[in-house]
Amino acid sequence: MTTVSVSPRSSIDNLTAVTRLPLLDDSEELRRLVAGAPPTDSHLLSFLHEATHHWCLSSLVGNVIAGLGVRAGSAALRLYFERADLDTEGLLRLSDETVHFAARYETALELLRPLAEGMALFAEFDAFSGRRSTAVTDPYKSATNIFCAPGSGPTGAADARRRFEAGEISSAEHADAVFLAMATLLINVRARDEAVDRKASLLLQPLDPEVGGGYLSGYLAVKRLWWECARRANRLYEETDLFLAFLQSYIYWDVVLAGLLLGGAEEPPQLTLTRWATRLQNRLAELPQVVNDQLLDEFERALVDETTWTARRSATIGVDQTEHEAAFAVITDFERRFSEAEQDGDPLPMLASMLLTQRRFLSLGRLTTDVSIEGDLGSIPGSNGSRIEFSVRRRPEAPQHGDGLHLVSPVVRDWSPVCVVVEAGEEAIAVGWTSWSPDTIAELTELVLGDRPTYADSLQYADAVRALIRGSIEIAPSRPVLADMAGAMPTALRDIYLPFALAGLDDAAAEAHRGAMARFGLRSYLGGSEATQNLARLGLITSVKNDLSQVRHFYGLLGVDLDETVSQIRSASEQTTLVRVFLETFGELGFVACMP
Amino acid sequence: MTGPTGELVLADLAQLELSELDELGEQNSGIVRIEKPHVDKDRHGELLTATAIVMLTVSGLKVLASWLSKTRKKETIEIDVTVRRGDVEEVRRVRWTRKESSAPTPDQLKALSDMLKIDVSALQA
Numbered sequence: 001m002t003t004v005s006v007s008p009r010s011s012i013d014n015l016t017a018v019t020r021l022p023l024l025d026d027s028e029e030l031r032r033l034v035a036g037a038p039p040t041d042s043h044l045l046s047f048l049h050e051a052t053h054h055w056c057l058s059s060l061v062g063n064v065i066a067g068l069g070v071r072a073g074s075a076a077l078r079l080y081f082e083r084a085d086l087d088t089e090g091l092l093r094l095s096d097e098t099v100h101f102a103a104r105y106e107t108a109l110e111l112l113r114p115l116a117e118g119m120a121l122f123a124e125f126d127a128f129s130g131r132r133s134t135a136v137t138d139p140y141k142s143a144t145n146i147f148c149a150p151g152s153g154p155t156g157a158a159d160a161r162r163r164f165e166a167g168e169i170s171s172a173e174h175a176d177a178v179f180l181a182m183a184t185l186l187i188n189v190r191a192r193d194e195a196v197d198r199k200a201s202l203l204l205q206p207l208d209p210e211v212g213g214g215y216l217s218g219y220l221a222v223k224r225l226w227w228e229c230a231r232r233a234n235r236l237y238e239e240t241d242l243f244l245a246f247l248q249s250y251i252y253w254d255v256v257l258a259g260l261l262l263g264g265a266e267e268p269p270q271l272t273l274t275r276w277a278t279r280l281q282n283r284l285a286e287l288p289q290v291v292n293d294q295l296l297d298e299f300e301r302a303l304v305d306e307t308t309w310t311a312r313r314s315a316t317i318g319v320d321q322t323e324h325e326a327a328f329a330v331i332t333d334f335e336r337r338f339s340e341a342e343q344d345g346d347p348l349p350m351l352a353s354m355l356l357t358q359r360r361f362l363s364l365g366r367l368t369t370d371v372s373i374e375g376d377l378g379s380i381p382g383s384n385g386s387r388i389e390f391s392v393r394r395r396p397e398a399p400q401h402g403d404g405l406h407l408v409s410p411v412v413r414d415w416s417p418v419c420v421v422v423e424a425g426e427e428a429i430a431v432g433w434t435s436w437s438p439d440t441i442a443e444l445t446e447l448v449l450g451d452r453p454t455y456a457d458s459l460q461y462a463d464a465v466r467a468l469i470r471g472s473i474e475i476a477p478s479r480p481v482l483a484d485m486a487g488a489m490p491t492a493l494r495d496i497y498l499p500f501a502l503a504g505l506d507d508a509a510a511e512a513h514r515g516a517m518a519r520f521g522l523r524s525y526l527g528g529s530e531a532t533q534n535l536a537r538l539g540l541i542t543s544v545k546n547d548l549s550q551v552r553h554f555y556g557l558l559g560v561d562l563d564e565t566v567s568q569i570r571s572a573s574e575q576t577t578l579v580r581v582f583l584e585t586f587g588e589l590g591f592v593a594c595m596p
Numbered sequence: 597m598t599g600p601t602g603e604l605v606l607a608d609l610a611q612l613e614l615s616e617l618d619e620l621g622e623q624n625s626g627i628v629r630i631e632k633p634h635v636d637k638d639r640h641g642e643l644l645t646a647t648a649i650v651m652l653t654v655s656g657l658k659v660l661a662s663w664l665s666k667t668r669k670k671e672t673i674e675i676d677v678t679v680r681r682g683d684v685e686e687v688r689r690v691r692w693t694r695k696e697s698s699a700p701t702p703d704q705l706k707a708l709s710d711m712l713k714i715d716v717s718a719l720q721a
Binding site for chain 1 (some may be wrong): 610612614615616618619632633635636637638640641642643644645672718
């Protein structure tokens, strides 16, 4: 349907982490990617959103949650295949096992949903890596690699990367090129009406976190946390992407939270939920207390060094050694079950491979087309009878023709630029690339051409497993657990997120805000949809530029009155402290920013 | 041609669009209804869209025409509107060119009702 709405909604499957991007449906965009050109930049925001989800799902906590889902699937699968040989007790045991893991899987996802969405929205609308940052988040890095490829638009980043790897330019020159390319790209995209409408739609969401996905409460909480952290470590005012990296590490690599998600097998489910909620709430509350400039510098260095646990520096902050060891023992025990299961004939390892292998890739899309391979060169039909060529490595004995390309960004190898997987039927037969350094190729070839399910297969497996889980739950004596945990969820979500989303308000004011923002978010304070768009625009532009003269110049180009916007926001801020505008002038100089 | 009662269903609207419709319908309480969006617990993703339902009355048509004419980025938009009467649903494609005035003229209402294949004279006020 052609509607007045924005482009089709993108999403990500929680279990497989397979993305559905609007790019996926556009064969011309995919051909551009194969040809080494960047996609149209209108896809940038949805890409950043889903890449951020993928990044969080691929973390320690994300993988533990996925492990719970696979355990539920394994119990359901065994019940399905072994039902003829099982007595009643055996059937009920497996169905209860399904409930146990499914309840934890679903509850963990729902508890984290507002935060996950808030972070993804912050990546879309706010995250920016300033000149001082030497480390960037994986989604930001991936966006740089994919959207700043040489040949069009804000060029330079990918080209600079290649020159840096070849030793032609220094690290500082490389960083500067990346900074400029992304700054140009982000300001161009975020200043557009489409982005303004997207952010306005966010600010108009219902406030309560249990309603409609918890987008607004999650976003307000993340933005408030950023603000509080920046007050402690001032560089975060301009290093919003670095804040996102720290937050992701602090929550999604929290070994204690991961351990809690796997523990509590014998306790009442509501108590389990309370433990998780308390951990998350405390962790978020402590975040602004622990951040300081020195810690950020250490964290940044650790990220650049690319070590494993050290790189998750913030994950161990506020965690004492005993807590750490206890949680790690629980996680190790859980992992051991996966390796031991194979010997027991348990389908767990097979299921994990089928469902989780795609997590190593960020899927960009699949193009159905004839693919020819001759030697080291692959090609597909281009426009006007031309061929689009790309370097390729074919699996030995594999056919020389494929019927489609799956375009991915390999997460496991530094979120490299686009990788082209040539598929024939259900088999990956070759891997191609557009702009990789030679030492990356061998590793990726092995990874991509290894025994892995295709993109479509993974989604089909996931749907089938979910159906089996539902079937198994139906006969489980313990199935009320699911309803109990779902029933306790709204209160838990409100307790976790609203104190941050409505920070600074006393109880009476918070309750009044909940009422006023129940249907259309900040609209009642801003006076209407149009004023909400104006607040959205100022937030988007100042996410990249907050120098007053530059912002004023930009507003002039857009034909929008900056002073009227500032006046509208000031008027709203008299009714609520959630909306604020900061405008300071020093003679000819000045800066402008706003919340949220 | 459809009769006097019924609803106009607009699916997959962003929250900004829903808010604009709601604002236009505020003066006629109950003329615009917004359904709760469906959250797919198996997926995360971009902001959800939702469905708006406008009462099939003359006032409802005016609200829809005003909404279509609101400041848009594109001069011409297309949208599918489902006309629902009882159990019968018919999808109509509305192609609308942006107007300077937000208050719909009789000619614009006539054009909209023609695209929806609705007999305005048979509608309640």
